[in-house]
Amino acid sequence: MVVRPSVRTLPSEPGTASPPAVAPSPLPPHGEGVAGDQSVQRSLEGAWPADLPAADERELLTAGRALLRADATGVGRAQWPELFPDTGQVVVPAFSATRFRIQAAIARRDGGPGKAVVHLVWAGTDRGGTFTDLRIADWHFTRTTSKKGASTWTPQPRT
Template sequence: MIAAPRSPRLLVLSAVVLAAAGAAVLGVPHGREPQAPTAAATAARAATDPSSAAAVPPVGKPTASTSPATAPTASTPSVLESALPVHGAGTAGDPAVQRNLEAAWPSDLPAADERELLTAGRALLRADATGIGRTQWPTVFPGSGGAVAPAFAAAGFRVQAAIARRNGSPDKAVVHLVWAGTDRGGTFTDLRITDWHFIHTVRKGTTTWTPQPRT
């Protein structure tokens, strides 16, 4: 039942998530920083290459830099690392995932509609992944009354972040969810991405957001 994301905006978000996660992993140091050259090495270099002597400051005497200030090479990975946690960061990294989603796609729905959509989207994702609660949406999960082997275990399943946004018109919306879970093979994976589409309908004089079946 878990399908690949189809929304163009979701594909962009997927690329941002994967690229930032990869950059954050690359930004993690894997060894010790290279040590500064010793006084002997500095003197040897100056003796063999006179042009370098003027560029090498005397040992033990601080000098003012005359070259333009440049950002350290590790600044970019550290920024990405703070914006998005690496895989396996656990619940402590979930707020960063939420901030990343909100920054990528600013809110454009009334607060009440957004709350309704997020509640429904989270419940739909849980039902789709674990099989729990599918009977609430017979049109979304046809045949849910029978025995269905869930794709993911209920234990350990969690929604890491979620946003609800308009989807092309005032009467359409999409809920983007980033989540984590353990599949039937016992493999745990986080930063999974799923979307649910809704339309604004009127039932018995009350307007509501109705989820659309996954195809």
């Protein structure tokens, strides 16, 4: 004997069935442009509550934004020769500096008091003319202390 579960349906008039409720996305639709960047920022901040002193967060965000810009566009690579070594070859950047923007960024601890990560969401048009937004990049940092006792955040090479 096969037992089948019973399914009850409620009678409805044609055309009156309502679609299931779907929560709106906290992120803007792709291609929204600068107008959607604030919602991306709020989404990042809501997903990862702040856990660094404000001064550290500011320092990390400044460095993380500059690193992403250097990586994607080539602008400012000389500032980090250990991350972007001069190989003697011409490096053609993947993205134009004028068609690149950071949509949102946060800096948070990354496993300990001396480690942090900068999460960035960005948009850009590549050399082929393809625009993509909501791209994600992470830059990891460790706190280093100089011989004079000054503390700073040092970016780590990408692996």
